[in-house]
Amino acid sequence: MAVTEKYTEEELVLQLQNRSQQAFSYLYDNYAGALNGVIVRLVDDAALAEDVLQEAFLKIWNNFSSYDASKGRLFTWMVNITRNLTIDTLRSKGYKKQQKISADENSVSNYTDGTGKDKFDALGIKNQLVNLKPEQRSIIDMAYFGGFTQEEISKQTGVPLGTVKTRMRTAILELRKLIT
Amino acid sequence: MNVQEIISSGLLELYAADIATDAERQQVEIWRQQYPEVAAELSAIELGLENYATANAVPPAANVKDKLFAQINTAAAPVVNINTQPAKVVAFNGWKWAAAASIALLIGSAFFNYSLYNKVENATAKLTEAEQQLNVAKLEADAMKNDIEVVKQGLQVSLKGQPQMPDAKAKIYWMTGNGDVMVDASNLPDAPAGKQYQFWAIVDGVPVEGGLIITNDKGKKFRMQKMKSFGRAEAFAISLEKEGGNPTPTEVVSVGAVTKI
Numbered sequence: 001m002a003v004t005e006k007y008t009e010e011e012l013v014l015q016l017q018n019r020s021q022q023a024f025s026y027l028y029d030n031y032a033g034a035l036n037g038v039i040v041r042l043v044d045d046a047a048l049a050e051d052v053l054q055e056a057f058l059k060i061w062n063n064f065s066s067y068d069a070s071k072g073r074l075f076t077w078m079v080n081i082t083r084n085l086t087i088d089t090l091r092s093k094g095y096k097k098q099q100k101i102s103a104d105e106n107s108v109s110n111y112t113d114g115t116g117k118d119k120f121d122a123l124g125i126k127n128q129l130v131n132l133k134p135e136q137r138s139i140i141d142m143a144y145f146g147g148f149t150q151e152e153i154s155k156q157t158g159v160p161l162g163t164v165k166t167r168m169r170t171a172i173l174e175l176r177k178l179i180t
Numbered sequence: 181m182n183v184q185e186i187i188s189s190g191l192l193e194l195y196a197a198d199i200a201t202d203a204e205r206q207q208v209e210i211w212r213q214q215y216p217e218v219a220a221e222l223s224a225i226e227l228g229l230e231n232y233a234t235a236n237a238v239p240p241a242a243n244v245k246d247k248l249f250a251q252i253n254t255a256a257a258p259v260v261n262i263n264t265q266p267a268k269v270v271a272f273n274g275w276k277w278a279a280a281a282s283i284a285l286l287i288g289s290a291f292f293n294y295s296l297y298n299k300v301e302n303a304t305a306k307l308t309e310a311e312q313q314l315n316v317a318k319l320e321a322d323a324m325k326n327d328i329e330v331v332k333q334g335l336q337v338s339l340k341g342q343p344q345m346p347d348a349k350a351k352i353y354w355m356t357g358n359g360d361v362m363v364d365a366s367n368l369p370d371a372p373a374g375k376q377y378q379f380w381a382i383v384d385g386v387p388v389e390g391g392l393i394i395t396n397d398k399g400k401k402f403r404m405q406k407m408k409s410f411g412r413a414e415a416f417a418i419s420l421e422k423e424g425g426n427p428t429p430t431e432v433v434s435v436g437a438v439t440k441i
């Protein structure tokens with residue numbers, strides 16, 4: 001999401017580089033939900049998910065000097081930190097990637113919370129996402145939320161490596177259209 | 181690949197989703213720096229994914245933010261990983277330092293004790309030495325006091341060297357009270373090898389043996405020494421005799437008459 005309310009992304013980055021806790025508070029208010037979305041997609045345990053979120057923001061704060069705006073958007077950097085931390089935490093606790101993110105396209109599209117209800121809807125996911133084809137959503141979820149490698153995605157979905165690339169591209173093109 | 185081919189390759193999407201291989205990542209980073217269109221496209225892709233994440237946002241638990249800010253405002257604010265590795269390291273270092281400190285203290289204390297012990301030993305030795313010196317001085321003082329008494333109370337008779345040995349001088353202190361005779365032999369030359377001084381009292385014109393005089397014992401000069409006691413005598417004499425002495429004097433070297441009291 002674009003930072004429009006109070007800071008431009010450049011201003012926010014500058015403030016954070018100057019260790020402004022006010023800017024950090026703003027960062028949290030605007031990004032914690034999106035980052036938490038990544039975490040809870042992988043972590044079942046609510047308390048553990050909270051710990052991971054807190055830890056992710058602590059890492060962001062402590063390592064902010066290593067963020068390089070010329071190498072990508074701020075959120076991209078933050079979501080990579082969060083995703084890697086989440087996966088590392090689960091791994092250290094003996095979880096397997098597959099536990100929550102299914103490799104099966106259909107099961108991802110019918111992602112449920114165990115009550116048969118679509119978890120996306122349960123979480124209030126925007127209806128705009130309906131335009132995303134199930135196989136597109138599957139591939140994005142596996143990559144963006146699951147931290148799967150291309151090869152793993154290819155193996156799990158039975159889709160050739162080259163197709164993973166093109167499918168990824170069309171899925172993201174769709175995302176770029178959907179929300180602004 | 182031209183810019184359009186790069187954009188449509190799907191590699192930028194893999195890169196943005198953080199699932200590019202290392203080789204692909206390096207390639208994309210070069211392209212991004214090389215072509216502004218690639219950079220713009222990447223930015224748009226990232227924004228698309230960002231929007232997807234926002235659409236899937238899940239509001240965090242209310243207390244997480246407070247805990248987070250409490251944590252970053254803690255003085256030490258260490259990076260506490262969930263596996264608590266840094267905390268362990270910090271704790272371990274603490275023990276290490278504590279152990280090192282106590283070992284240093286122990287060594288310091290041992291050294292201090294050792295040096296104290298040495299000082300006490302030194303002091304004790306010095307005290308013993310001082311006591312011995314004091315005893316020696318006391319003995320010397322007693323002897324000197326004795327000599328002074330002799331000089332004060334005794335009748336002094338000066339013996340003069342005879343022509344064959346003019347420097348054979350000695351002083352006799354004759355205690356009038358008890359008849360003790362003391363010889364101060366310090367002015368007598370050392371007796372020649374194989375010879376010894378012998379003391380005589382002349383009583384009624386006859387020399388009476390009064391004992392051997394020791395002038396030098398292992399390099400130490402003898403001062404006052406007690407001879408035999410005489411009730412009466414006209415004169416005193418010292419002769420040189422063979423070692424062990426003779427019953428009668430053979431070579432008188434020093435003579436002094438007793439002056440009338």
